[in-house]
Amino acid sequence: MSAGGFILNNPMIQHFAPKYTKVMPNGTLGDTGTGLMLGASVGGKLDLMERVSSWRMINPPKAWSDGILVNARGARFVNETYYGAAIGDAMVEKNHGRGYIILDLALRNQALKQAFGPEVLPFQRDITLVNVLFAAKRAQTADALADVMGFDRATFRQTIETNNRAARGEIPDPFHKKRDDMAELTAGPYYAVDASSDSKFFPLASMTVGGLAVDEPTGRVKNAAGQTIPGLYAAGRNAVGLCSHLYVSGLSYADCIFSGRRAARDMAGA
Secondary structure, three states: OOOOOOOOOHHHHHHHOHHHOOOEEOOOOOOOOHHHHHHHHOOOOEEOOOOEEEEOOOOOOHHHHHOEEEOOOOOEOOOOOOOHHHHHHHHHHHOOOOOEEEEOHHHHHHHHHHOOOOOOOHHHHHHHHHHHHHHOEEEOOHHHHHHHHOOOHHHHHHHHHHHHHHHOOOOOOOOOOOHHHOOOOOOOOEEEEEOOOOOOOOOOEEEEOOEEOEOOOOOEEEOOOOOEEEEEEOOHHHEOOHHHOOOOOOHHHHHHHHHHHHHHHHHOOO
16 A cells, blocks of 8 residues: 555545644645555554644744744744754644744844745745735734734743743853844834734645554554564555654655565565
8 A cells, every 4th residue: 555645535534634634735635544444444443543744834034933933822832943844843743833934123124025035935035025014913012912812922932032042141041042043032012923824825745654553673553462464565645654753854755765675575575
C-alpha cells in the first residue's frame, strides 16, 4: 500500500484528527485515505492517525518572526524563528490552534517593505499585504490590543515586557531566540495578525502523517497483535515513519524512497 494520506477526506479528519478540521489541506486529490482503509480492512493496524504536520511559516517577512507569537491568553509559546512544522505543532497541539503575530508600528512598516524583497515569493508577498493592510487588528496601546483580542491584560503586558528585556540583552530569551532575531515592541499602534489554524487570510497548510503500523526492518504491515500480515506492505504516507512524529521538508521524498526500497528488498528476499 502506497497511496498517500487522508488530508482530503474530511470525515476521516473529523474522526481521527479533529483539531485539524479547519486547516488548509496540503496534498493531492488522491489523499483520501483509501490505501489506509484498504489496509485496515484486512487487519492492518492504524497508528498515529491523529498526527498532522501543519506548517506555520512566518518568515518572510522577517519582521513577523522578529515580533512575537502569542496564544489566546496573550502568552508566547514558541521561538518564532523555528521551522514552520515546529511552530504549527506547538500552536495546534498545545495551544488549541490559536496564534497571533504581534507587531508594533516599526515592525509593521518593516513587514510592508520586506514584502517586496527579491527573495519573497508572490504568495508570501500577498499574504503579508492582505494581513498587514486589511486583516490585522490594531490598537494604540498594548492593553487596548489585549482588550480587542481577548487576551489577559496582565499576561500580555508581561509577555511584551519579557520580550523587550530579552531584545535589549538584559535577560536570556525564555525560548532561546537570538537577539539579532528580536525587536522591542515599544511604539504604538500595536497590531495582531491572526495566524491561527482557522485563519481565513493566513491558511495553515497541513498534511496527515499517520498510517499503517509496519515492521521496521521489512515494511510489512502489522496487525493489532503486532504480528505481520503475509504479503501486505506499506510505504510512504501509508506507513508510520519518521514523519509521523515531526515533519521536516523533504522527509516525504526520503521516506517514500526508503520505505519503498525496504519493502521491495524484502519481497525479493534480498
